[in-house]
Amino acid sequence: MPFVIAEPCIGVKDKSCVEVCPVNCIYEGEDQFYIHPDECIDCQACEAACPVQAIFPDNGVPEKWASFTARNRAFFQK
Secondary structure, eight states: OOEEEOGGGTTTOOOHHHHHOTTOOEEEOSSSEEEOTTTOOOOOHHHHHOTTOOEEETTOOOGGGTHHHHHHHHHTTO
16 A cells, blocks of 8 residues: 555545546545555655645554554455
């Protein structure tokens, strides 16, 4: 899973990340967006476009939002 969208996205869902994604791997959930771990090509375009700085490399998610890695994974296991 190259990137994880964390708590700052909740309630914002700006869509800037969706608009710049060249492979359309960002999906809208009920309260935030999620990056599909198998479709992401690790281009980093979404990370730079996020206005609330909610997107992190999977190995760089701040500890306070570490649960969002599992949350992202679970979203795609439905």
